[in-house]
Amino acid sequence: MIKINGKAAPEAKGNTLGQYLDENGYNKTRIAVEVNGSILSKKEYDSYIINDEDIIEIVNFVGGG
Amino acid sequence: MKDKLIIAGHEFNSRFILGSGKYSLELIKAAVENAGAEIITLALRRANSNADNILDYIPKGITLLPNTSGARNAEEAVRIARLSREVGCGDFVKIEVIHDSKYLLPDNYETIKATEILAKEGFIVMPYMYPDLNAARDLVNAGAASIMPLGAPIGSNKGICTKDFIKILIEEIDLPIIVDAGIGKPSQACEAMEMGAAAVMANTAIATAGDIPAMAEAFKKAIEAGRTAYLSGMGRVIEKASASSPLTGFLQD
Numbered sequence: 001m002i003k004i005n006g007k008a009a010p011e012a013k014g015n016t017l018g019q020y021l022d023e024n025g026y027n028k029t030r031i032a033v034e035v036n037g038s039i040l041s042k043k044e045y046d047s048y049i050i051n052d053e054d055i056i057e058i059v060n061f062v063g064g065g
Numbered sequence: 066m067k068d069k070l071i072i073a074g075h076e077f078n079s080r081f082i083l084g085s086g087k088y089s090l091e092l093i094k095a096a097v098e099n100a101g102a103e104i105i106t107l108a109l110r111r112a113n114s115n116a117d118n119i120l121d122y123i124p125k126g127i128t129l130l131p132n133t134s135g136a137r138n139a140e141e142a143v144r145i146a147r148l149s150r151e152v153g154c155g156d157f158v159k160i161e162v163i164h165d166s167k168y169l170l171p172d173n174y175e176t177i178k179a180t181e182i183l184a185k186e187g188f189i190v191m192p193y194m195y196p197d198l199n200a201a202r203d204l205v206n207a208g209a210a211s212i213m214p215l216g217a218p219i220g221s222n223k224g225i226c227t228k229d230f231i232k233i234l235i236e237e238i239d240l241p242i243i244v245d246a247g248i249g250k251p252s253q254a255c256e257a258m259e260m261g262a263a264a265v266m267a268n269t270a271i272a273t274a275g276d277i278p279a280m281a282e283a284f285k286k287a288i289e290a291g292r293t294a295y296l297s298g299m300g301r302v303i304e305k306a307s308a309s310s311p312l313t314g315f316l317q318d
Contacts, residue, residue: 064107
């Protein structure tokens, strides 16, 4: 089961990460992405194909102290 | 010579590090401007697509200081720091390792471990810590760029409860000591600066004020006043009175 930010996302299978981010309205200049515990650099987004069982975290900055 | 705050070779005119938590994005620009702040802290969390992004509300030229809030150990702090750097906003990081939800006190041991790893990776590491001299020395050896001792529990606005211990750090540690957490009002920020702190970090005091931009300005003035007082050299304290007016030439006899 693919999980993105803690939620099941079976529909993402086979897409590149770049496609997934574009289709879901993420601003790629404002985020960082971790796949299965490893950070993916921005230039890898378009070549990485989302696999079954991938655990993906998409993070950005929010207010904090 | 201009009085600058220097952190890992980076120079700042302002000695007020502003937090960005717990108030609306619309007020951030005014708060930063009124505070005269040149460094602002941020947190890293799971992204919501299509949501407004805080980076669009922070004026250009401000140094971003992501924190590792949410980290319960060194490993998690390192993970958050690396992700923060990947967003692409510089090498600064404020290490925050907490696993006590009641008082939110930092774990100095895990903080030292995270500092050592991240400093080796080229981060400019600014650890939030409980003011303990031995831990501060370990942080220096681990490669910290500044030390950020707490004044009181995060968000409490109680002031500098740890005053005497922060004074020891200021005396003994050869890095900027930045009082972080607990400072609730401008007079307390001024007190930290009078003691010789290099800077003050505040968030909740501003975020919970009635007029956020106005309170940011009040802190700015207090921090500047405290710094100037510290540089001036404080007047002495004595037990008995010492007349301020001449003791001769009275209109009598």
